[in-house]
Amino acid sequence: MARQNRLLSVSDLVVQHRRAGRRPVRAVAGVSLDLGAGEVLGLVGESGCGKSSLARAVCGLTAPTGGEILFDGRPMRPLGVRRRAPALTGVQMVFQDPYGSLNPRRRVSAQIADGIRAGAERGERGATKLTPGALLVRVGLPEDLADRYPQELSGGQRQRVAIARAVAARPRLLVGDEPISALDASAQAQVARMMRALAVESGAGLLFISHDLSVVRLIADRIAVMYLGRIVETGPTAEVWENPRHPYTRALLAAIPHPDGAGRLPVELPGDASDAAAPPSGCRFHPRCPLAFEGCDREEPQLAADGVACRLYSS
Numbered sequence: 001m002a003r004q005n006r007l008l009s010v011s012d013l014v015v016q017h018r019r020a021g022r023r024p025v026r027a028v029a030g031v032s033l034d035l036g037a038g039e040v041l042g043l044v045g046e047s048g049c050g051k052s053s054l055a056r057a058v059c060g061l062t063a064p065t066g067g068e069i070l071f072d073g074r075p076m077r078p079l080g081v082r083r084r085a086p087a088l089t090g091v092q093m094v095f096q097d098p099y100g101s102l103n104p105r106r107r108v109s110a111q112i113a114d115g116i117r118a119g120a121e122r123g124e125r126g127a128t129k130l131t132p133g134a135l136l137v138r139v140g141l142p143e144d145l146a147d148r149y150p151q152e153l154s155g156g157q158r159q160r161v162a163i164a165r166a167v168a169a170r171p172r173l174l175v176g177d178e179p180i181s182a183l184d185a186s187a188q189a190q191v192a193r194m195m196r197a198l199a200v201e202s203g204a205g206l207l208f209i210s211h212d213l214s215v216v217r218l219i220a221d222r223i224a225v226m227y228l229g230r231i232v233e234t235g236p237t238a239e240v241w242e243n244p245r246h247p248y249t250r251a252l253l254a255a256i257p258h259p260d261g262a263g264r265l266p267v268e269l270p271g272d273a274s275d276a277a278a279p280p281s282g283c284r285f286h287p288r289c290p291l292a293f294e295g296c297d298r299e300e301p302q303l304a305a306d307g308v309a310c311r312l313y314s315s
């Protein structure tokens with residue numbers, strides 16, 4: 001499908017953070033990806049690889065340093081330029097910490113009502129039929145929680161409220177930045193599945209970001225694996241899960257404990273992830289790669305049409 005026809009199309013995105021008196025950090029170093037309506041893309045990678053920087057740029061919260069973000073075929077402008085709340089553009093984001101994003105002084109019902117209003121203002125069909133109580137039930141909470149304040153709720157309840165508020169705005173694109181990592185392990189898969197259901201049934205695209213490949217694979221149609229600012233592998237979920245090709249994806253998979261406690265042993269990657277402010281030359285993963293060979297420290301592999309950025313597969 002042509003880029004302009006995708007709900008979200010990111011090409012060669014660069015996000016660089018300036019730091020006073022220190023070298024800038026290129027958190028996103030040339031990323032291209034796309035997402036269709038009703039589709040779920042899982043973005044995975046270790047802490048610090050640039051997932052949040054990418055998510056914030058996609059939502060217009062951070063100005064890109066380079067590249068292009070098309071939303072519905074039109075350039076996504078940073079918030080300062082657009083001067084409109086993301087909800088009014090049809091993009092909603094759910095963050096890891098719902099405490100930071102919910103207003104402690106307003107009742108849950110009022111905050112969800114804000115979302116409903118934003119959807120209605122954009123003229124989204126059905127937005128005015130939504131009610132805070134019905135949305136709470138939809139995210140697995142009792143209706144009467146609407147009268148409470150965020151601090152009266154548990155962390156898991158707050159995160160469900162944040163999801164209800166995001167969905168209330170009838171977004172065309174929902175971005176979850178580690179939306180489940182603060183939840184109990186027992187609730188993570190359930191909440192992830194709920195986000196998928198809510199997005200897909202309303203025809204929205206979902207960009208679901210997590211460091212946990214085992215949860216992402218439960219809900220994503222496609223997976224993109226990010227390492228130090230770059231996408232190193234991407235493909236349909238079943239393919240990436242069953243036949244990971246990039247050595248980094250393999251290491252991520254090998255580190256997932258088997259459900260019965262046996263099976264795969266955690267494999268430690270040698271060394272720490274490199275500093276994004278001073279990435280290694282050549283392939284960014286080569287200092288930790290068990291399969292690195294002659295030349296990997298000089299040539300930076302590009303993401304090929306087969307979805308892998310690794311010299312092992314280039315002819």
Ligand SMILES: Nc1ncnc2c1ncn2[C@@H]1O[C@H](COP(=O)(O)OP(=O)(O)OP(=O)(O)O)[C@@H](O)[C@H]1O
Pocket residue numbers: 017018019025026027045046047048049050051052053054178275276277
């Ligand atoms: N505002 C900022 N100013 C300076 N450096 C930043 C800023 N935001 C992020 N960084 C740096 O950019 C790199 C990528 O960070 P980012 O938060 O995007 O990654 P992440 O994969 O989302 O990690 P985490 O899951 O820990 O949030 C890191 O080296 C981080 O220290």
